[in-house]
Amino acid sequence: MADRAAMIVQACELPVIADADTGYGNALNVARTVRAYERAGVAAIQFEDQVFPKRCGHLAGKEVISAKEFTGKLRAALDTRQADTVIIARTDARAPAGIDEAIDRANTYAGEGADVIFVEAPESDEEIERVAAEVSAPLLFNVVPGGRSPVISETDLERLGFRIAIYPAALLGAAAAAMTTALAQLGGRDIGEVTDVVGIFGLVGLGEWLEFSERYR
Secondary structure (H helix, E strand, O other): OHHHHHHHHHHOOOOOEEEOOOOOOOHHHHHHHHHHHHHHOOOEEEEEOEOOOOOOOOOOOOOEOOHHHHHHHHHHHHHHOOOOOEEEEEEOOHHHHOHHHHHHHHHHHHHOOOOEEEEOOOOOHHHHHHHHHHOOOOEEEEOOOOOOOOOOOHHHHHHHOOOEEEOOOHHHHHHHHHHHHHHHHOOOOOOOOOOOHHHHHHHOOHHHHHHHHHHOO
């Protein structure tokens, strides 16, 4: 992941936000990840409070570690970073524990010193507005067409006070759609439009892996 981040940094002239998932382990692994990502030249690093291995934030079946455990990992990231690296703290607590717990965690992580807070996958306009009103920190919103959050415009996000919006499937979705179209033109089966995150995951066999996971849970 650090190597891929370095390639992206070298290929563009804009600040790069790097997703570091759960930090790939405990606080020691988080510190190692921060050092590796900073060597890659990223401007910001995002960590989340899911268990490892994690799931996409807009899939069912997510689990989170305790807020106490995550704050330890967050402090490790904050203590390890160099002065200018932005640390983004993400909570996935909405799905397994509810919006109140997600907001509580968001404020806890902000109080620990996270530069930006990311409450993943609020499930209604009201929940998005609550996050904006009740979390005391700069906020990031994840725009995932077909995901668990309702469609919201950039204008409304800005009006509510969100500082950053990310579009994680924008390029991948366009690339996947172009490739499936090209394969169909070569004689393959036309599977229709593949534009949202669920469709992309379906292409790489997510259904089979989820079934496998449930079988051996």
